[in-house]
Amino acid sequence: MMSSTNEEDPFLQVQQDVLAQLQNARPLFASYLRIRSLGSNNKSNNGISPELASARSDLEAALETLDEDLADLNDAVRAVESNPAQFGLNAAEMTRRKRFVAEVGNEIEDMQDEVSKSQPGGASSSAAARAAKAAANGDLPDPNAFAIPGDDNDGHDADDPYAAEFEQRQQMQIMREQDDMMDNSLRVTVGNLRRQADDMGRELEEQREMLEVVDTLADRVGGRLQTGVAKLNHIVRQNEDKYSSCCIAMLIFVLILLLVLLLIL
Numbered sequence: 001m002m003s004s005t006n007e008e009d010p011f012l013q014v015q016q017d018v019l020a021q022l023q024n025a026r027p028l029f030a031s032y033l034r035i036r037s038l039g040s041n042n043k044s045n046n047g048i049s050p051e052l053a054s055a056r057s058d059l060e061a062a063l064e065t066l067d068e069d070l071a072d073l074n075d076a077v078r079a080v081e082s083n084p085a086q087f088g089l090n091a092a093e094m095t096r097r098k099r100f101v102a103e104v105g106n107e108i109e110d111m112q113d114e115v116s117k118s119q120p121g122g123a124s125s126s127a128a129a130r131a132a133k134a135a136a137n138g139d140l141p142d143p144n145a146f147a148i149p150g151d152d153n154d155g156h157d158a159d160d161p162y163a164a165e166f167e168q169r170q171q172m173q174i175m176r177e178q179d180d181m182m183d184n185s186l187r188v189t190v191g192n193l194r195r196q197a198d199d200m201g202r203e204l205e206e207q208r209e210m211l212e213v214v215d216t217l218a219d220r221v222g223g224r225l226q227t228g229v230a231k232l233n234h235i236v237r238q239n240e241d242k243y244s245s246c247c248i249a250m251l252i253f254v255l256i257l258l259l260v261l262l263l264i265l
Contacts, residue, residue: 011076011097018069018104025062029111032059056115063115066108073101 032055077097080087084094 011073011080014069014072014076015100018066018073021062021066021069022104022107025059025066025111028055028059028062029114031055033114059111059115063108063111066104070101070104070108073097073104077101 032052035049035052035055077094080089081094084090
């Protein structure tokens with residue numbers, strides 16, 4: 001029955017998410033304080049060490065998510081505050097929920113105050129937490145809590161080093177993406193050329209093998225032709241010798257016959 005209630009009550013669902021995120025944000029906050037207290041000689045142009053900037057970035061991301069979930073919790077409390085019985089809630093549960101929102105808001109506000117000490121214009125970085133806390137206590141938040149320090153007419157702080165750093169990171173990201181696209185294009189082109197070269201090499205190798213076979217067959221045929229011609233020449237010479245002998249024999253026979261006739265006559 002309790003699990004069914006947890007699934008149907010959005011407050012309890014978001015509460016579990018907030019508790020899990022707090023468990024993640026507290027070590028980040030402790031790590032940030034430790035790095036800030038130790039300090040570092042390896043500082044960037046804006047006077048902040050890369051380790052501290054990275055820790056603060058992770059912590060700010062976690063606190064931003066907590067702010068959003070805390071606002072959802074505050075909305076859930078205010079939605080049922082007018083008639084808790086309609087949603088199956090009693091006064092004790094409403095008090096517990098308000099106290100939970102206030103305590104989480106105080107903890108987030110403390111973390112954001114510590115983070116704002118090392119950056120310009122950070123005095124109002126915990127505006128959402130203070131607004132949630134005031135709403136949980138039944139008070140309206142101060143409109144000045146939502147003001148952005150150093151906000152001019154165009155909505156940008158020209159002297160904000162973090163905006164310049166963010167823009168530089170964006171440009172580096174775009175350059176990396178362009179480099180990746182060029183690398184992929186070159187890789188595809190080189191791959192195509194390599195495949196074409198391999199195909200041409202295979203075709204040339206096949207043609208070379210075919211030429212070798214043709215040369216071998218031509219040599220064999222040439223040898224056989226030479227052998228046949230030699231045999232024909234031998235036969236012709238033999239026939240020529242036989243015909244000459246026959247002619248001489250016939251001439252001798254004719255001469256003998258003529259001599260015999262002359263003697264008889």
